[in-house]
Amino acid sequence: MGRVVLVTGVSRGLGSRFARLVSADPGVDRVIGVDVVPPRGDMGDVRFIRADIRNPVITKVIAGEEVDTVVHLSVLASPGSAGGRSSMKELNVIGTMQLLAACQKAPGLRHLVVKSSAEVYGSSSRDPAMFREDMGPKRMPRSGFAKDAIEVEGYVRGFARRRPEVSVTMLRPATLIGPTAGSPMVQYFRLPVLPTVLGFDARLQFLHESDLLDALRHATTSGVHGTFNVAGEGVLMLSQAVRRLGKPSVSLPGFAFNSVGQMLRRSRVADFPPDQQSYLTFGRGVDTRRMRDVLGFVPAYTTEAAFEDLCRELGPGLVSPERVATVEGAVAHALGSARG
Amino acid sequence: MADAEIIPLGTRGRPGRGTGSNKPSAAARSLAGGAAKRPGDARPTPKKRTAPPRPVDEPAETPGEAAVGPADERVEQPVKEAPEPTYDGLQEASAVEPDPGTAGATSGTSTRDRAPGAGIPVSDWLNAFTHASKEVFGEAWEPRLAQFLAFLRRRVTGDYAVDEYGFDREVTQRFFLAAVRPIAQKWFRVEVRGAENIPVEGGALVVSNHSGTLPVDGLMTAVSIHDHTGRHLRPLGADLVFRLPLVGEIARKGGATLACNDDAERMLSGGELVGVWPEGFKGIGKPYSERYKLQRFGRGGFVSAALRTGVPIVPCSVVGAEEIYPLVGNIPSLARLLGVPYIPITPFFPLLGPLGLVPLPSKWLIEFGEPIRTDSYDEGAADDPMLVFNVTDQVRETIQQTLYSLLMQRRSVFF
Structure with missing residues (x-):
């Protein structure tokens, strides 16, 4: 008998793609998608049940459908998609609490997969170069998605203690980018002029969206217990990323950067969560040794390749590599002819 | 090459420097060339004005970029090569204006002479640059310059690698x-x-x-x-x-x-x-x-x-x-305010300002x-x-x- 997988947050891009992907897996019998709004587009074999995970009705769904695997994907990274910060927090924290309460009551549950985020490590000047899974944040994030993710992880750990026979896989993906990803960092890179923090250059680490899907599928089917950082190989500096995009950037001192961020947020040009400033100042790196050795997953894209994919989608900027190469050729030619 | 001939002093009229008002000195007259020899002609300036552009023109054309040819365009030629367009207008004004001793024409001439880089042809710039790169990069300057250009391109397009600590x-x-x-x-x-x-x-x-x-x-x-x-x-x-x-x-x-x-x-x-x-x-x-x-x-x-x-x-x-930096004192209160461990006082530091940082x-x-x-x-x-x-x-x-x-x-x- 195959497995019955319940996926939350299925009407969002990541959730629907994951549900379709996992329904094609031979070891999976049925996939049930849950969300508050119906998904757009074709869902294939996925059965959609309209239910709010903040509501105890989810208990009946889990029990009635004999679900043995729950994949919790509706921990949202940006307030824009949830319609405001307060409803985002409600969905993230209360939704997770209710879902876990329902899971605890489900005797048939064998496996829980939760997508958290590498943002639980925060970003500060006291950070180690690479965070391992057993490290905590050096400066506790006090707001935004990072705080939600920390709270969600706390509830998941509590659940794992109370139901030791359920294997709990928690993934902490690095900054998600890709052609269809709508994460705050992708929105940032879409800005025509990129604000950066004067005197700081953040180390960035990316995960391609297709790699996140693969990692989630791998975690769902392999059932490895534990918490894992998921990120592409290598590190890209913010200045380097800006140059690769070929877009102009403006270096602003910290306080001015803050107000520009507020302006962007208010004018709804881009989701610019307050914790993004510290990320763009200090950056963050996560150690992926456990992902390779214990989880047994290797992303197809390195950080560099994932960013290149985004660059391709955004198109060449003002200072495209072709133009620079042309200028270089012209200068070399002029010097050569001057000598001859 | 008439300009280069040795001018015998004291053989053409009264020796001396002239009054400067209407009679240029003999030496000045002979320097100005044949046309200026007419005595009583109070217009030496237009001649002076047209004379200097010529030697400037000639080397500019030597790189063989274009045989722009027509003599009337000659005057504007250096202007085309120099990047400043405002300067073009000045030149035209001084060329059109027939009125001799006006201040406008004179200043036009002098501005032209003073303009940075004006009249230095592109080939000279390139020569200077190749000489400079020879100085900097040594004899095998060409491959090294190409390397340097490639390095610049990599930096501008972000095509380089850093390790996980950010080491470049x-x-x-x-x-x-x-x-x-x-x-x-x-x-x-x-x-x-x-x-x-x-x-x-x-x-x-x-x-x-x-x-x-x-x-x-x-x-x-x-x-x-x-x-x-x-x-x-x-x-x-x-x-x-x-x-x-x-x-x-x-x-x-x-x-x-x-x-x-x-x-x-x-x-x-x-x-x-x-x-x-x-x-x-x-x-x-x-x-x-x-x-x-x-x-x-x-x-x-x-x-x-x-x-x-x-x-x-x-x-x-x-x-x-x-x-x-012999540390002789500390300002703990200011250090606390700024969040740094100490504010040093050395025999030179706050005293000589930035010079004390040497x-x-x-x-x-x-x-x-x-x-x-x-x-x-x-x-x-x-x-x-x-x-x-x-x-x-x-x-x-x-x-x-x-x-x-x-x-x-x-x-x-x-x-």
Whole structure:
């Protein structure tokens, strides 16, 4: 008998793609998608049940459908998609609490997969170069998605203690980018002029969206217990990323950067969560040794390749590599002819 | 070539300099060429104006870019090559205006002469540039210039790699080390001893004394190690370094990372040559009267990192750094306000302003001692506090004794 997988947050891009992907897996019998709004587009074999995970009705769904695997994907990274910060927090924290309460009551549950985020490590000047899974944040994030993710992880750990026979896989993906990803960092890179923090250059680490899907599928089917950082190989500096995009950037001192961020947020040009400033100042790196050795997953894209994919989608900027190469050729030619 | 002929003085009319009003001197008349010889002609200026552009024109056309030909366009030719369009208008005005002695025409001429780069043809610029690049890059300048251009292109398009700590090898070698090297060689005249004690490969921990108010000793040690072994020293810095704008950015690009056990062990097990200054701010910010007295070596975290990874500890003693900024005072209240460990007062610093930031040219000696092996200890050695204290003391004593012997050998502070 195959497995019955319940996926939350299925009407969002990541959730629907994951549900379709996992329904094609031979070891999976049925996939049930849950969300508050119906998904757009074709869902294939996925059965959609309209239910709010903040509501105890989810208990009946889990029990009635004999679900043995729950994949919790509706921990949202940006307030824009949830319609405001307060409803985002409600969905993230209360939704997770209710879902876990329902899971605890489900005797048939064998496996829980939760997508958290590498943002639980925060970003500060006291950070180690690479965070391992057993490290905590050096400066506790006090707001935004990072705080939600920390709270969600706390509830998941509590659940794992109370139901030791359920294997709990928690993934902490690095900054998600890709052609269809709508994460705050992708929105940032879409800005025509990129604000950066004067005197700081953040180390960035990316995960391609297709790699996140693969990692989630791998975690769902392999059932490895534990918490894992998921990120592409290598590190890209913010200045380097800006140059690769070929877009102009403006270096602003910290306080001015803050107000520009507020302006962007208010004018709804881009989701610019307050914790993004510290990320763009200090950056963050996560150690992926456990992902390779214990989880047994290797992303197809390195950080560099994932960013290149985004660059391709955004198109060449003002200072495209072709133009620079042309200028270089012209200068070399002029010097050569001057000598001859 | 009529202009070049030798003008015999005193043979054409009255000697002297002329009145300057309506009668130019004989010498001036002959200099102005044949047309100006008409006496009583009060218009020498238009001739002067048309005469100078000619020699400017000629070399501009030699590169053979275009045979622009027509004589009437000649006057405008240099204007086309020079980038300033405003200048074009001026030139035209002075060419059209027939009125001779007006100020406008004269100033037009003089502005033209004064304009930067005006009249210097492109080929001359290129020649100068090729000469300059020969000077800078040497005889094989062409491939090296091409390399440099490729380097610039890589920098502009972001096509380079950094490691996971943010270390930018290319920019460190080309700029940071190149900027520090002359200071080490010419200003401090760093003398390195025992460079053979630095392992050529594999992880190792260089432990050094810290002094000099600003961490100049770290930079000098890094450049000395690179020049003697070709390896990059990866310094471990206090979190203040990474909190400061610009300083933190440069430190990360130069290969530094935060001084914490996680990063130290990660770097050492990655086979890097890691530098650590366990005295920290207590060492670097100690008053001049306590020079060359080692402070407490932290909590011995560096020893446990070396024990866990089994890498050798290379003691490094730096003499000379204490004298670069003799710290005679401190402003603790201001330091607290700014969140830094101290605000130094040196004999020159607040007194001479930025000039006080120039370090005194003391003579430096850097000695690397024999490596202390840590791989012979058994598994749990890093968790044995007594062993860690003992090894810490051993390293500290080695450095202190080397400092004393180096001080004995040094003839004077500055030579």
